[in-house]
Amino acid sequence: MPAASHPLVIFDFDGTIADSTAAICQLFNESLVATGFEAVPETEIRQRIGLSLAKIGKELTGLGPEHEGHRALVENYRERCIAGGLAHVRYFDGMQPLLTRFRQAGATLGIATGKGLRGLLENLDANYGRDDFAALACSDQVERGKPAPDLVDRVLKETGFAAHEAVLVGDTTHDVLMGQAAGVETIAVSYGAHDxxxxxxxxxxxxxxxxxxxxxxLLPWQP
Structure with missing residues (x-):
């Protein structure tokens, strides 16, 4: 098995590993309507996927976290997620074999996501994927979400790698900007939320x- 091009590969989750973009958009619109707001075009949600839930809520409603309507929306979305609203989400075709190949090639894998830890673990367990990753960095574990570098910095610290040894893979500009801020190489994939x-x-x-x-x-010598 050839060596991976980077000792550490950090992935975003939604839209990068998991085919979850459409489900997130639907769930968010359900929460908007349930809390008294109007549904928005899917593109308005897609362009914000990866940001913190609080930031998405503020940008979609124009209300700050101190406003009752904002708090209701965020809580409703969280409740829908906890109730299994994203439990059916599965990995993109070919992703699980690719993760296995990375590990066989000696790469350490991490996740840097705007999801909360509970939701991420549920999605990983539904895909039997928790053991693939050495470090998980979630929005509720850091002070600043994307595009700040905090999530990537947490993975680097937990795994012991330097920024020049890592590459970040993500499907949104928020991921790319986060990786750049952290000083790691960045790979954008166009099969997720952003074109x-x-x-x-x-x-x-x-x-x-x-x-x-x-x-x-990332496995350039793979036949």
Whole structure:
């Protein structure tokens, strides 16, 4: 088995590992309507996936966290998630074999996500994937969410790697900007929440379009 191109590979989760973008948009709109707001176009939610729940709520409603309506929306969304609203989410085709190949090649894997830890663990367990990752960094474990570097910095600290030894893989500009702020190489994938044109504006080191291309880029000597 060839060596991975980087000792540490840090993934975003939703839209990068898991095919969850459509489900998140639907769940968010259900919460908006349930708490007295109007549903919004899916594109309005897609462009904000990866940010903290509080920030998404503020941008979609125009209300700050101190407002009752904002608190109701955030709580409703959390309750829907806890009740299993995203329990059916599965990995993209080919992702689980790719994660296995990374580990066989000696790479350490981590996750840096805007999800809360409870929700991430539920999704990982539903896909039998918790043991694949050496470090999990979630929005409720850091002071600042994306695009600040805190999530990546937490993974680096927990795994003991330096920034130059790591690469971040994500499907949004928020991921790319986070990786850049942390000083790691960045790979954007266009099969998730943000399209290729949007991702290109954030100037990732690589812009890829499929799980297969991701494997070819990070396991470059794989036959």
């Amino acid at each position: 290729a044109a949007t991702l290109a504006k954030s100037k990732p080191d690589k812009l890829l379009h499929s799980v297969r291309e991701l494997g070819e880029a």
